[in-house]
Amino acid sequence: MRVFVTGASGWIGSAAVDELLADGHQVVGLARSDSSAASLEHRGAVVRRGDLDDLDGLRAAAADSDAVLHLANKHDWSDMAASNRAERRAVETMLGELAGSDRPFLLASGLAGLAQGRRSTEDDRSPHSGPDAPRGGTEALALEHADQGVRTVSLRFSPTVHGTGDQGFVALLAAVARERGVSAWIGDGSARWPAVHRSDAARLVADALGAATPGLVLHAAAEEGVPTRAIAEALGEALGLPSTSVAPADAGEHFGWIGGFFGLDMPAGSEATRRLLGWSPTGPTLLDDIAGGAYTTA
Numbered sequence: 326m327r328v329f330v331t332g333a334s335g336w337i338g339s340a341a342v343d344e345l346l347a348d349g350h351q352v353v354g355l356a357r358s359d360s361s362a363a364s365l366e367h368r369g370a371v372v373r374r375g376d377l378d379d380l381d382g383l384r385a386a387a388a389d390s391d392a393v394l395h396l397a398n399k400h401d402w403s404d405m406a407a408s409n410r411a412e413r414r415a416v417e418t419m420l421g422e423l424a425g426s427d428r429p430f431l432l433a434s435g436l437a438g439l440a441q442g443r444r445s446t447e448d449d450r451s452p453h454s455g456p457d458a459p460r461g462g463t464e465a466l467a468l469e470h471a472d473q474g475v476r477t478v479s480l481r482f483s484p485t486v487h488g489t490g491d492q493g494f495v496a497l498l499a500a501v502a503r504e505r506g507v508s509a510w511i512g513d514g515s516a517r518w519p520a521v522h523r524s525d526a527a528r529l530v531a532d533a534l535g536a537a538t539p540g541l542v543l544h545a546a547a548e549e550g551v552p553t554r555a556i557a558e559a560l561g562e563a564l565g566l567p568s569t570s571v572a573p574a575d576a577g578e579h580f581g582w583i584g585g586f587f588g589l590d591m592p593a594g595s596e597a598t599r600r601l602l603g604w605s606p607t608g609p610t611l612l613d614d615i616a617g618g619a620y621t622t623a
Contacts, residue, residue, distance in 0.1 A: 327351045328534065329386045331377065331415075332396030333370065334361035336493065337433070337486055340527035341396065342370055348531055353386060355397065377415040387422040392429040392534060395419065398460060406457065413456045416463040425474035429537035431530070432477075434464040436519050436546060436593045437484045437586070444549065447542045447597040451479075471540035478533055478541040483593070484586075486545070487611050488523035489619045495611070497583050499560050499620040508561030508568040511576045511588040514554020519546035519593040522608025532602040543598045547606035550592030559615040 328345055332338040333354025342365070345352050352370040356362040362372045375382035377397055387393050398412055416432065423430055438452070438459065439445045454465040467477040485495050502508035521529075526545045533543055554570075561568030576584035598604055609617065 326391040326534070327353065327389070328392045328394055329353045329355070329373070329390035330370075330394045330396065331355045331383075332398070332433070334364050335396060336491065337482065337523065337526055337530070338396040339364065339368070340523050341394065341530040342368055344527045344531035345394075345534070346370065350534075353390060355386070377411050380414060380418045383415055383418050384422050387419040390428070392537070393419055393423065393431070394530065394534070395430070395432040398433070409458065409460060410456055412460050412463055413466065416466055420467060420470050420475060420477075423475045424470065427474055427476060429476040429478065429534060430467060430470070431480055431533055431537065432463060432467050434460065434479045434481045435484065436481050436544065437589065437591060439481070439593065440591065442590050444592045444594050445544075446594050447544055468540050468542075476537040476539050476541075478537050478543065480530060480533060480543055480545060481593075482526060482545045483519040483521045483547075484591070485518060485520045485611060486523050486526050487520060487614045487619065488608070489614070491523070491619065494583065494586070495556065495560075495615070496620055498556070498580075498587065499564065501580055501583070502557075502560055502564055502566055505579065506566060508557045508564060508566050509571040509579060510554040510557040510568070511571055511584065512573050514552055514557065514570065516553045516588050516590040517550025517592040518553060518556065519549055519591065520551050520611040521545045521547040521606065522610075522614070524608045525604075525606040529598070529602065529604050532604060536602055543602070544593055544595040545598075546593045546595040547608065548610060549594055550590075551611050553587060555612060556615070559612045560620060563615050563618065563621050
């Protein structure tokens, strides 16, 4: 297949591109910068310059592809409302071009916020809808197109897709620990985060392309739920810092914006995903990655 990939040079995207190329697909990667373009060319992908605001470019790229893999997001933390609206416009544009074609459209979504205090499954529907919702409510938007001639697939990634080089949530927690001189969890630390190694997430993406059916939901969760206390203690050990509890009322002051996120209990299962794809994660666990030094470099 000729696969158009947004976010092709990102943390998950670059690993997914390698898997797609290894499977014999032609990859067309969206690149905003010269460095991203050079990285994609080095991998063997075709480069298409542009970004998520270039709607004409997205429309043309989707029209010229056998499948679309949408992994990009602007993640403008200073103006999330604008970021969410941009995400929705980009997805609307690509879905509009693919409508009636029976071509796959795979998009990144997340397990965070899907369910709290209980184990979520692939049968759970996203609570986020509408242009002002997180990521512009694009999972719900895409799944609504399942009966419009698009093989839409939601790829729900764990809040931590970990590995050496990760700059996501666990890296932010490590940065807070360095700044504060202590690695902390919130309350009793029983909140659980699902986790997946980057290599396993990339393999799932490539396998999902071949299994794409309208309205499919997949969970990239190798570990159902790692207690946040265990994450904090592992970071403290790796960084040579003490670890302790922070009261929920003090989480915002201690952690900043990520404090409201670190305290969420959001375990997630992936049994249906494993059965369908034959997906069997083989990468290191989150705690193994932390102990191995993946987050010790500032």
